Amino acid sequence: MLYKIxxxxVDIPANQYLIQAPSCPKDQNRKYHQSSTFTSYHKNSFFPHTISVWNHLPATVAEAPDLVSFKQGLSSLTF
Structure with a gap:
C-alpha cells in the first residue's frame, strides 16, 4: 500500500503523511522520516511501522518503476 501511496x-495524499528524509548517495532515494512514537499502539500503526520497513528496502525494490516490478522485488527478499 505504501508503494501505491x-x-x-491511490487517493491518499502522501504529502500529508510522509516527509522525505535526506538522501545518501549509496542509499535509496525514497527514504522517509520516522516520527517519534511514544506508545506501542502508534508505533505499530500503518505509517510508523510501514515506513520503518520501507526504509530498509533495497533501492532496486523501493524505486521499482511499476507495481509488478515492486511485487517481484519483494518476493525475492527474506524478512
Whole structure:
C-alpha cells in the first residue's frame, strides 16, 4: 500500500503523511522520516511501522518503476 501511496496509485495524499528524509548517495532515494512514537499502539500503526520497513528496502525494490516490478522485488527478499 505504501508503494501505491508514494506513486499516486491511490487517493491518499502522501504529502500529508510522509516527509522525505535526506538522501545518501549509496542509499535509496525514497527514504522517509520516522516520527517519534511514544506508545506501542502508534508505533505499530500503518505509517510508523510501514515506513520503518520501507526504509530498509533495497533501492532496486523501493524505486521499482511499476507495481509488478515492486511485487517481484519483494518476493525475492527474506524478512
Amino acid at each position: 508514494i506513486n499516486d496509485l
